[in-house]
Amino acid sequence: MTDALGAVAGAAGPPVRAADGLRLGWVRRLWPVLRPHRRSVVLSFGIALVALAIQVAVPTLVGTTIDRAVSTDESPLAPFLVALTVLALARGVLVVVYRYGLYRMAYRIEVDLRTMLFRHLSGMPFSFFDRVQTGQLLSRAQSDVRAVQLYLAVAPLIATSVVSFAVALVVMLATNVGLTIAAVVALPGVYVVGVVLRNRLFPLSWIIQGRQAEVATVVEESVAGVRVVQSFAAEGARMDAMALAARRLRWANVEQGLVRARWSPLLENLPRVGSMLVLAYGGWLVIDGRLDVGSIIAFNAYIVLLQVPFRFLGFFLILGQRARASAERILEVLDETPELTDPEHPVDLPAPEGRLELRDVWFGYGDGPDVLRGVDLVVEPGETVAVVGATGSGKSTLARLLCRFYDPRRGTVLLDGVDERDLALGAVRGAVVVVPDEPFLFSVPLRDNLAYGRTDVDDEELRAIAEAVDAHSFIEDLDAGYDTVVGERGYTLSGGQRQRVALGRALVVDPAVLVLDDATSAIDVQVEARIHGALRERRAGRTTVLIAHRLSTITLADRVVLLDDGRVVAEGTHAELLARVPRYGEILASGVGAA
Ligand SMILES: Nc1ncnc2c1ncn2[C@@H]1O[C@H](COP(=O)(O)OP(=O)(O)OP(=O)(O)O)[C@@H](O)[C@H]1O
Numbered sequence: 180m181t182d183a184l185g186a187v188a189g190a191a192g193p194p195v196r197a198a199d200g201l202r203l204g205w206v207r208r209l210w211p212v213l214r215p216h217r218r219s220v221v222l223s224f225g226i227a228l229v230a231l232a233i234q235v236a237v238p239t240l241v242g243t244t245i246d247r248a249v250s251t252d253e254s255p256l257a258p259f260l261v262a263l264t265v266l267a268l269a270r271g272v273l274v275v276v277y278r279y280g281l282y283r284m285a286y287r288i289e290v291d292l293r294t295m296l297f298r299h300l301s302g303m304p305f306s307f308f309d310r311v312q313t314g315q316l317l318s319r320a321q322s323d324v325r326a327v328q329l330y331l332a333v334a335p336l337i338a339t340s341v342v343s344f345a346v347a348l349v350v351m352l353a354t355n356v357g358l359t360i361a362a363v364v365a366l367p368g369v370y371v372v373g374v375v376l377r378n379r380l381f382p383l384s385w386i387i388q389g390r391q392a393e394v395a396t397v398v399e400e401s402v403a404g405v406r407v408v409q410s411f412a413a414e415g416a417r418m419d420a421m422a423l424a425a426r427r428l429r430w431a432n433v434e435q436g437l438v439r440a441r442w443s444p445l446l447e448n449l450p451r452v453g454s455m456l457v458l459a460y461g462g463w464l465v466i467d468g469r470l471d472v473g474s475i476i477a478f479n480a481y482i483v484l485l486q487v488p489f490r491f492l493g494f495f496l497i498l499g500q501r502a503r504a505s506a507e508r509i510l511e512v513l514d515e516t517p518e519l520t521d522p523e524h525p526v527d528l529p530a531p532e533g534r535l536e537l538r539d540v541w542f543g544y545g546d547g548p549d550v551l552r553g554v555d556l557v558v559e560p561g562e563t564v565a566v567v568g569a570t571g572s573g574k575s576t577l578a579r580l581l582c583r584f585y586d587p588r589r590g591t592v593l594l595d596g597v598d599e600r601d602l603a604l605g606a607v608r609g610a611v612v613v614v615p616d617e618p619f620l621f622s623v624p625l626r627d628n629l630a631y632g633r634t635d636v637d638d639e640e641l642r643a644i645a646e647a648v649d650a651h652s653f654i655e656d657l658d659a660g661y662d663t664v665v666g667e668r669g670y671t672l673s674g675g676q677r678q679r680v681a682l683g684r685a686l687v688v689d690p691a692v693l694v695l696d697d698a699t700s701a702i703d704v705q706v707e708a709r710i711h712g713a714l715r716e717r718r719a720g721r722t723t724v725l726i727a728h729r730l731s732t733i734t735l736a737d738r739v740v741l742l743d744d745g746r747v748v749a750e751g752t753h754a755e756l757l758a759r760v761p762r763y764g765e766i767l768a769s770g771v772g773a774a
């Protein structure tokens with residue numbers, strides 16, 4: 180629960196370094212993503228400026244029209260009305276075009292960013308995923324990308340409104356300075372209220388987002404864990420948790436409503452103070468004969484135009500800070516270079532034999548203590564070796580080094596006599612496949628789960644493989660057979676069934692070395708022996724490393740290696756070790772199922 184909530188907090192926390200002003204360095208860093216879109220930005224901006232020119236011209240034109248209408252000479256009005264209509268239509272069309280252009284660009288950039296991030300993440304080594312929280316990654320892929328996208332879409336709109344402000348101001352000053360002052364006098368107030376409103380709403384929107392996630396987590400866990408909940412009769416506690424989460428969300432929502440209710444009317448009515456002043460002072464000027472009626476009308480229209488940048492500048496600044504913080508977090512991920520990289524000139528290993536060797540291998544996770552402390556081990560091609568050790572002794576760790584999920588701190592892991600760091604990663608992963616005890620299956624049909632490593636297998640071969648791992652019969656019994664979707668929101672397989680699918684998935688690749696990390700722990704002893712027989716049949720000379728707790732599994736091996744305290748302490752056949760090494764007997768005795 181804390182993990183899930185931790186992930187939520189990661190997604191909803193305030194930007195880490197939002198406080199140190201607006202700096203545009205990140206825009207430059209993102210330039211490779213923005214570059215392909217620069218043409219549409221310039222084009223949209225140009226169109227926006229034309230639309231803006233029309234927008235500024237219209238109030239003046241309206242004013243002139245009204246002056247014509249109220250004046251005594253009988254000059255025709257029709258041309259003015261036609262002009263106004265045409266301008267209005269033109270502006271409407273232009274606005275649609277440039278907004279569409281901007282949003283399209285922003286969403287395209289979003290796609291590019293997300294793809295880039297995902298491609299980068301897919302290539303990151305295990306050590307990276309050990310270190311970061313999934314929630315953090317999700318947040319970077321979701322809200323951070325969104326924040327950057329929003330800013331990129333909104334920034335040009337705000338920029339045009341600033342330009343429109345400047346142009347309108349010049350036009351107004353040219354008409355009447357006093358009236359201009361009357362019109363703009365309330366605008367700083369609009370800015371201040373706008374900033375206050377955003378400052379109060381923004382933290383609340385973070386809180387709301389986080390609390391919505393809390394509610395979702397409670398619901399999700401209650402549904403996913405319903406069997407646990409019901410078997411411990413804990414429905415009441417779950418209800419309480421739900422009620423609490425709902426109340427917390429309610430508070431935040433009500434608070435947001437309150438802030439809106441308090442400040443929005445002020446924000447909406449402040450510009451009207453300007454209108455009032457324009458009407459009062461302008462009316463007086465008109466009565467005095469120093470101004471046309473049309474100017475008053477035009478000024479009133481300009482006030483609306485003028486307030487836009489004031490209203491949104493505060494919002495824009497916050498958005499900019501968020502976008503920058505988000506961009507920096509995205510860049511932080513992109514700046515992580517994969518620790519495991521292909522060598523510049525990888526050694527070619529066209530047909531790996533499957534000889535494994537570990538020479539004085541030391542390894543620990545991150546900055547943690549050494550887990551493996553000088554492991555020396557040779558597994559000849561075609562050999563089946565069982566690795567036995569107490570829980571936590573580093574057996575799975577050893578398996579992960581064999582297929583180069585990690586590099587050792589010291590020493591070398593060799594495949595067919597070649598340091599694995601001198602081989603292409605893809606070559607290592609194609610030659611050494613590790614099957615874990617709790618395999619992850621994707622929410623796709625069983626056929627696709629099986630064919631995950633090589634999509635070009637035909638149905639016949641797939642069936643043969645499924646038979647080899649004793650999965651064919653249970654798959655046939657499913658309603659949709661090989662088309663059954665498994666995993667979340669799909670058909671639930673038993674632990675043993677999942678393990679069989681995972682074994683099949685590994686066999687499809689037909690690796691030279693198969694490392695089974697407790698991969699048959701949930702499969703019946705007899706079936707396990709049968710599967711091993713079939714595995715051997717499918718590829719003579721395959722090297723197999725069995726990590727096992729069960730005696731039945733261990734006896735399938737030609738040789739047993741005893742791992743203790745991060746080193747190989749004994750090697751030999753099961754019978755030899757049993758006779759010679761007391762520690763071996765102890766570990767077997769404490770092992771889970773000495774079946
Ligand atoms: N990703 C990881 N990050 C940090 N430490 C880890 C990680 N995986 C394992 N460890 C630590 O490394 C040590 C060895 O773990 P490992 O999983 O290799 O043991 P094991 O022999 O496979 O145990 P078991 O028989 O229970 O599967 C343990 O102390 C464990 O806490």
Ligand SMILES: [Mg+2]
Nearest residue numbers: 574575576696
């Ligand atoms: Mg393990």
